[in-house]
Amino acid sequence: MRLLKDFFHLFYPKLCTVCEDKLVANETTICTLCRHDLPLTGFLDYKNNKVTQTFYGRILIEKAFSLLLYRKKGSTQKLIQDLKYKGNEEIGLFFGNWLGAILKENNEFKTIDYIVPVPLHPKKLRERGYNQVTKFGKTVSKHLEIVYLENYLIRISSAKTQTFKARFERFNNIDTKFLLTHPSFFNNKNILLIDDVITTGATLEACAKEFLKSKNCTVSILTMAYTE
Structure with missing residues (x-):
């Protein structure tokens, strides 16, 4: 099997995104x-x-x-666009392992009960x-041993892609709405909302507002x- 893999990678080598x-052994x-050149945010204070x-x-x-700063035409933008529009889900694994290791070590999210993704509209x-x-x-979630929870937060309106909209237009977009199907389930729970990129924060704000309708829920x- 190892010989077969080596033969395959000889003709179809994995490339850096x-x-x-060409990626060498132990690189994914x-x-x-390129990893060393990625623009880290350097945030040390998780509350401010x-x-x-x-x-x-x-x-x-x-x-x-x-984790990273997102700049126009930068390496972060290339990674996110390949993840989002070119089907390269391996990028999600890469960031999940990187961030998972960081957060497991610093225990900043040790009180979290559920990890919840920003959902896509069913059509999208x-x-x-x-x-x-x-x-x-x-x-x-595997690194932190926290339950990953889908299908409780749903998107009930389908907005056009925000990638190429101006920042002001994205901030004022009121077409995207979310619904928490079982608010009482999240009473007295601590939620970690996850997404790929934050720009104006409008989408995450709309999601967070749904959770904060639950009694004593934090986001x-x-x-x-x-x-x-």
Whole structure:
């Protein structure tokens, strides 16, 4: 079997998602050089950083963390777009393992009861075939030994893709709505909402508002990237 794999990779080598150079042994998804060049946010305070500040005066967020800075035409954008639009779900696994290891070590989210992804509208899910944060969330949940919970938070309106909209238009988009199917289930629970990228925070705010309708429920946020 090993010989067969080596033969296959000889003719179909795995390439780095960022630079497209051939990956060597023990490298997955991204080569070592590109990984070292990724723009880390460097957030040390999980309660007071640029993500939590995004929601000041809008909604109460307990803690938040994003791993990378998202910049136009940068390496983070390349990774997220390949994950989201080119079916490269291995990127979600890569970030899930990276962030899972960080969070397991620092215990910042040790009180979380459930990890919940920002859902896609059923129509969008059928078109794409997958939610881009599913493998990311499930991998983080394994590291932290926290239940990954789908289908309780649902998207009940289908907004057009926000990727190429101006920041002001995204902030003022009121077409996207969410519904928590069993609010009482989350009474006295601590929720970790996950998504790929946070820009204005409008989508995550709408999701968080649903959970905060539950009695004594708290919401924290985790994303792969944060837009400067």
